[in-house]
Amino acid sequence: GRPKCCSLHLGILPLIVLALVFFRPVWSCVACGSLSPCSRNDVLVLTPWLAPIIWEGTFNIDILNEQFRLQNTTVGLTVFAIKKYVVFLKLFLETAEQHFMVGHKVTYYVFTDRPADVPQVPLGAGRKLVVLTVRNYTRWQDVSMHRMEMISRFSEQRFLHEVDYLVCADVDMKFSDHVGVEILSALFGTLHPGFYSSSREAFTYERRPKSQAYIPRDEGDFYYMGAFFGGSVVEVHRLTKACHQAMVKDKANGIEAVWHDESHLNKYLLYHKPTKVLSPEYMWDQKLLGWPSVMKKLRYVAVPKNHQAIRN
Incomplete structure (x- = not known):
């Protein structure tokens, strides 16, 4: 006849199935370290190369905070306040103190011509x-x-010796909700709020082959915003150095990419896949885009301004 061990296994199989059905919400979330939903079924949470896309509801910040504290992590936040853009610094820094990497060591690197x-x-x-x-x-x-x-230059000269991660941000923004260690990874980019639900045909990549930022129309994963990116200092140094060298070549060839440094950033991230992608929660303009239901949090948002007056 059938071995007793086999009969025993078959006998408890229905009980195992029942346990999986009724307790799946609990054990699956415990595996993620949380008793709240581990993921979202209304948005894309994983790239084709298996990098996580960070949305509210996809991470447990308590566990992550403890991990990064144990590593004694220091985060550098670079921001450029050139000419009239210095007026945005106060709000940027005040809101960063409220929401950015709270409880962790942070060095703000302010690049300015008006110290x-x-x-x-x-x-x-x-x-x-x-x-x-x-x-x-x-x-x-x-x-x-x-x-x-x-x-790139300061990464080599000092950032490599002073911080573990770099976050590169635009100054004409403010932090309006938690932005913490969940964003940290070897290399991360942020989905552009205007294209996060669009197909690659709609992306405003540089399409002229003469430019170093050129991306063919049949290529592309996402369109990334140039206003919020980062990673380990080593990886950010590689990215910024490559983009700078590409822009130098473009200038020598008499061409300027359609969206300047953002075009080169997108070219780099297409061929050097980020290990983490941030959702548009981390880069939003409520005045232009409202507050759709898919956005559970608005974490880093544009400050209303007169672009022409500030830039000139």
Whole structure:
């Protein structure tokens, strides 16, 4: 006859099935370290190369905080406040103190041509501000593009020796909800709020083959925003150095990518896949886009402004 062990296994099989059916919501979430839903079924949470896409409801911040505290992680936040853009610094820093990497060591690296105008903002324990004086440029496009050069240069000179991760952000924004260690990874990019639900045909990649930022129409994964990206200092150095070198080649060839440094960022991230992708929760403009139901949190948002007046 059938071995007794086999009969026993068959006898308890229905009980195992019942347990899996009735207790799946609990055990699956315990595996993720949380008793709340581990994922979202209304949005894309994984890239084709298996990098997580970070939305509210896809991570347990308590576990992540403990992991990064045990590693004694220090995060650098770079921001450029050139010419009139220095007026955005106070709100940027104040809201960063409320929402950015709270409870972790942070160094704010402020690149500016107006060091005397950098506001004095009270900082929490383990947090400091470093002012890095740089030149300005007549065109705002040049200011934007030279950001890659400056981050690359200072990564090599000092960031590699001072912080573990770099987050590179635009200054004309504010933090409006939690932005923490859930974003940290070897290399991360942020989905552009205008294209996160679009197909690649709609992406505004550089389409001219003459440019180093050129991406063919049958290629592309996502369209990333140039205003919020980062990763380990080593990887950010590689990214910014590659983008700067590509822009130097473009200039020598008499061409400028359609969206400047953002075009080169998208080219780089297409062929050097990010290990984590941030949802548009981390880059949003409520005035232009409202607040759709898919966005459970608005974490880093645009500040209303007159672009023409600020840039000129």
